[in-house]
Amino acid sequence: MDQQSTYDHAAIESKWQERWADADVYRTPDDATDPSYVLAMFPYPSGDLHMGHVRNYTITDAYARYQRMQGEDVLHPMGWDSFGLPAENAAIEREIDPREWTMDCIDTMKAQMKSMGFGYDWHREITTCEPEYYRWNQWLFKQFYEEDLAERKGGEVNWCPSCETVLADEQVEGEAELCWRCDTPVESRVLDQWFLTITDYADELLDGIEGLDDWPDSVRGMQRNWIGRQEGATVEFEVPDFGGIEVFTTRLDTIHGATFFALAPGHELTQSLVADDPELEAQVATLDPDAEGDEKRGVFTGEHATNPVTGEEIPIYVADFVLSDVGTGALMGVPGHDQRDHEFATEYDIEIRQVVAPEEGEVDIGEEAYTDEGVLVNSGEYDGMESTAAREQLVEDIETAAHHTQYRLRDWLISRQRYWGTPIPVVHCEECGPVLVPDEELPVELPEFVPTPTGNPLEEVDTFVHTECPECGGPAERETDTMDTFMDSSWYFLRFTSPDREDVPFDTERANDWMPVDKYVGGIEHAVMHLLYSRFVTRAISDMDMLDVREPFEHYLPQGMVQLEGTAMSSSKGNVVSPVEIRDEYGADTARLFMMGAARPSKDFDWTERGVRSSNEFVGRLVEMVEAFAADESATTDAGERPIDEYVAREIDATIAETTAGYESFRFNDALREARGLVSLLRRYREQATPDSHTFERGLKTAVRLFAPVTPHVAEECWTTLGEEGFVAAADWPEAAHDADHAAERRLIENTREDVRHIIDVADISNPEEIEVVVAPAWKHRALDIAIGSDDDVVGSVMADEDLRERGEAAADYAKDLAERRQSLSKSLAPDEEFAALRRAEWLFEREFGCPVRLERASDAPEEIARTATPGRPAIEIHED
Ligand code: ANZ
Numbered sequence: 109m110d111q112q113s114t115y116d117h118a119a120i121e122s123k124w125q126e127r128w129a130d131a132d133v134y135r136t137p138d139d140a141t142d143p144s145y146v147l148a149m150f151p152y153p154s155g156d157l158h159m160g161h162v163r164n165y166t167i168t169d170a171y172a173r174y175q176r177m178q179g180e181d182v183l184h185p186m187g188w189d190s191f192g193l194p195a196e197n198a199a200i201e202r203e204i205d206p207r208e209w210t211m212d213c214i215d216t217m218k219a220q221m222k223s224m225g226f227g228y229d230w231h232r233e234i235t236t237c238e239p240e241y242y243r244w245n246q247w248l249f250k251q252f253y254e255e256d257l258a259e260r261k262g263g264e265v266n267w268c269p270s271c272e273t274v275l276a277d278e279q280v281e282g283e284a285e286l287c288w289r290c291d292t293p294v295e296s297r298v299l300d301q302w303f304l305t306i307t308d309y310a311d312e313l314l315d316g317i318e319g320l321d322d323w324p325d326s327v328r329g330m331q332r333n334w335i336g337r338q339e340g341a342t343v344e345f346e347v348p349d350f351g352g353i354e355v356f357t358t359r360l361d362t363i364h365g366a367t368f369f370a371l372a373p374g375h376e377l378t379q380s381l382v383a384d385d386p387e388l389e390a391q392v393a394t395l396d397p398d399a400e401g402d403e404k405r406g407v408f409t410g411e412h413a414t415n416p417v418t419g420e421e422i423p424i425y426v427a428d429f430v431l432s433d434v435g436t437g438a439l440m441g442v443p444g445h446d447q448r449d450h451e452f453a454t455e456y457d458i459e460i461r462q463v464v465a466p467e468e469g470e471v472d473i474g475e476e477a478y479t480d481e482g483v484l485v486n487s488g489e490y491d492g493m494e495s496t497a498a499r500e501q502l503v504e505d506i507e508t509a510a511h512h513t514q515y516r517l518r519d520w521l522i523s524r525q526r527y528w529g530t531p532i533p534v535v536h537c538e539e540c541g542p543v544l545v546p547d548e549e550l551p552v553e554l555p556e557f558v559p560t561p562t563g564n565p566l567e568e569v570d571t572f573v574h575t576e577c578p579e580c581g582g583p584a585e586r587e588t589d590t591m592d593t594f595m596d597s598s599w600y601f602l603r604f605t606s607p608d609r610e611d612v613p614f615d616t617e618r619a620n621d622w623m624p625v626d627k628y629v630g631g632i633e634h635a636v637m638h639l640l641y642s643r644f645v646t647r648a649i650s651d652m653d654m655l656d657v658r659e660p661f662e663h664y665l666p667q668g669m670v671q672l673e674g675t676a677m678s679s680s681k682g683n684v685v686s687p688v689e690i691r692d693e694y695g696a697d698t699a700r701l702f703m704m705g706a707a708r709p710s711k712d713f714d715w716t717e718r719g720v721r722s723s724n725e726f727v728g729r730l731v732e733m734v735e736a737f738a739a740d741e742s743a744t745t746d747a748g749e750r751p752i753d754e755y756v757a758r759e760i761d762a763t764i765a766e767t768t769a770g771y772e773s774f775r776f777n778d779a780l781r782e783a784r785g786l787v788s789l790l791r792r793y794r795e796q797a798t799p800d801s802h803t804f805e806r807g808l809k810t811a812v813r814l815f816a817p818v819t820p821h822v823a824e825e826c827w828t829t830l831g832e833e834g835f836v837a838a839a840d841w842p843e844a845a846h847d848a849d850h851a852a853e854r855r856l857i858e859n860t861r862e863d864v865r866h867i868i869d870v871a872d873i874s875n876p877e878e879i880e881v882v883v884a885p886a887w888k889h890r891a892l893d894i895a896i897g898s899d900d901d902v903v904g905s906v907m908a909d910e911d912l913r914e915r916g917e918a919a920a921d922y923a924k925d926l927a928e929r930r931q932s933l934s935k936s937l938a939p940d941e942e943f944a945a946l947r948r949a950e951w952l953f954e955r956e957f958g959c960p961v962r963l964e965r966a967s968d969a970p971e972e973i974a975r976t977a978t979p980g981r982p983a984i985e986i987h988e989d
């Protein structure tokens with residue numbers, strides 16, 4: 109076969125891209141009712157498309173195209189998640205405005221997307237760094253604020269004491285946690301920051317996971333973990349001069365084993381203690397609450413707390429493993445039963461006491477904490493109680509104790525001390541405090557970029573910072589924090605429904621009709637935060653009466669990775685294949701076909717040059733077949749009713765059914781395997797006989813449409829070559845001409861061919877003269893039906909049938925055979941259907957085995973051959989020269 113593709117992919121692809129654009133084929137009409145909303149996570153514009161992008165976008169594109177051909181209205185939009193630190197850094201490096209850099213990247217990526225044939229409705233393009241978009245971030249922020257869902261409070265930040273600036277996590281480098289600019293060790297500071305109180309929605313977001321049936325279980329689990337609901341109790345420990353200090357614990361049953369008390373560095377009590385003790389302050393400053401290493405570090409405060417049940421005085425430490433924003437920011441340390449506490453106690457020589465024992469046997473808590481539940485010991489009057497019961501009793505008995513549900517989820521810190529983001533629409537007035545910017549003054553636009561050696565460039569722009577208080581008219585300063593870019597992506601899917609609205613963030617009526625997103629595809633790295641923030645914002649917006657929908661994404665599919673020799677492609681590993689180069693060499697259709705054919709979307713797969721080449725050859729063959737057919741009508745006949753024609757006709761139907769099922773369920777690789785099978789069948793058909801022109805043409809037109817979602821350009825070209833008017837992109841999805849049990853027919857033929865191969869092999873036949881194929885008699889089909897329908901006594905049921913009983917021993921033997929296989933019996937085609945199916949497939953046997961087939965009914969065949977025929981498994985006799 110041809111080695112190189114014979115078609116000019118570059119010419120074909122750009123031709124059709126232009127025509128699609130001219131005809132606006134991918135536009136979603138505003139009056140569409142409930143279109144199929146197919147969305148890929150919009151990209152950060154970083155420069156060039158990489159293979160991961162191309163895979164992600166090909167998946168949604170193929171599905172969107174398939175849906176459109178099914179007659180659905182489709183919403184398949186694209187945009188740019190274009191704020192963020194990388195643009196700011198790139199801009200500083202290149203000494204240009206982040207805006208300029210970003211817009212350049214967008215131009216490049218957009219051109220590359222178009223060249224890959226992705227069919228987006230570009231009228232709906234969203235660019236988050238444009239004021240038209242981010243003004244709505246600001247407006248939404250105000251709504252959140254008014255609903256008490258936005259607040260300003262202390263939050264820990266990375267602080268470089270030498271640059272005197274806050275650093276983003278990405279700007280803190282290495283284990284040693286050094287400032288990226290000056291290599292000074294980074295400290296943690298508590299500064300006032302803006303938060304969205306997602307924790308108010310913790311229960312709802314958790315419970316909502318139940319309804320997300322079309323999300324992968326793994327992702328649902330990740331969301332559950334992130335929210336991390338825990339049932340426990342709060343209880344107070346007395347500290348002289350400070351009163352009761354509350355802790356949160358999930359294991360109140362272990363309170364008799366609390367041998368130390370620990371505070372987060374940010375805890376109020378810590379702040380009070382260090383205020384009077386500079387030495388302690390210095391020591392506490394060296395603690396690192398973000399430390400993820402194994403080593404737990406702490407500082408003894410010199411103070412003690414009283415255990416409310418034992419009355420013991422236990423030492424108070426400030427420790428880095430106690431988090432300020434978890435629980436109460438303080439904990440009771442129980443080294444015998446909590447592993448972190450155990451490590452801490454070992455390090456600081458604190459008593460490790462066992463207060464819970466397994467129900468049976470013993471444990472040694474010297475090396476490791478015993479963290480399971482059990483029976484209380486060394487716990488006074490509670491000894492012998494089970495953990496659960498003891499917890500209940502203790503909550504009642506301890507005056508300051510109360511049940512408490514605790515979440516791992518923290519409020520969403522949206523403040524960023526960076527330039528390239530949405531300015532938070534707040535003005536700080538000495539008189540009035542923080543004041544929201546009035547709607548008429550939105551958007552608060554970013555001023556021009558001024559590169560600054562340190563800190564937040566916005567702070568340096570006097571004309572931006574100095575303003576008037578909207579409330580009292582006095583002098584005020586603008587908020588210089590900008591929003592986390594997750595804010596931008598937490599509602600963009602709503603904006604796509606009405607991106608041109610200038611008076612509202614989105615059109616409520618349309619969003620109600622078009623949302624939720626039906627299919628959302630994007631990287632698993634966004635499976636926690638982005639999806640959770642989007643779910644939160646959607647719910648909050650819904651509670652503001654702007655939307656009825658409460659869950660934004662009906663179905664989420666994280667796509668697998670594109671790998672090279674088993675490792676994920678990444679520029680840092682230097683193992684990337686450039687999609688642009690592949691497109692130039694082989695064409696976009698080839699790249700798309702290879703990717704979609706290699707694995708199902710959720711699976712990782714290996715990029716191979718061989719795979720790409722074989723996809724390319726395949727596309728070439730399809731084009732060649734279509735062209736040959738169009739050019740040379742005389743190679744066909746009007747016969748039409750030969751068995752081979754019927755065989756091909758029915759295979760066309762079977763392929764449509766199977767391919768459709770594949771697209772429908774995102775098993776594109778299975779769909780494409782089927783569609784390729786049809787093309788190869790048509791090739792064999794053409795080789796074997798002079799094809800019937802109607803059947804052959806239907807086959808080609810079917811194949812072209814089945815490939816159209818994945819290889820849209822050649823599909824258009826072929827469609828036109830076949831004399832069709834209009835775009836294949838807008839054509840109807842093919843429909844099967846007749847219903848049949850294709851699977852049973854295929855099984856029958858495949859099993860029979862397999863049996864012939866087996867016999868030829870075992871009997872070592874080198875020159876078969878004729879293959880005799882005998883289908884089972886009708887009575888065996890009857891017996892099979894009875895056996896399938898019978899409950900227990902297969903032989904009895906079969907032999908209860910008068911006709912069958914009259915067949916005597918042959919029927920009894922077959923009944924026994926059926927009884928033995930009763931677990932695996934499956935319905936077969938009727939005897940006439942079997943005969944007809946095999947007749948249609950005779951040519952395949954002749955092709956494969958090089959001799960004619962004699963197909964017979966059992967009644968016409970010699971008894972000793974016919975005897976072995978059963979439904980679905982004809983008898984076979986091979987005659988040799
Ligand atoms: C005493 C205790 C005994 C705890 C025991 C656990 C086991 P996990 O462990 O993930 O279920 N905790 C409370 N506040 C904290 C804070 N601000 N920072 C870090 N840890 C904190 O989470 C619940 C446990 O985390 C709580 O229960 C508390 O330790 C600790 F055998 O209290 B436990």
Ligand code: ZN
Nearest residue numbers: 537540577580
């Ligand atoms: Zn004021």
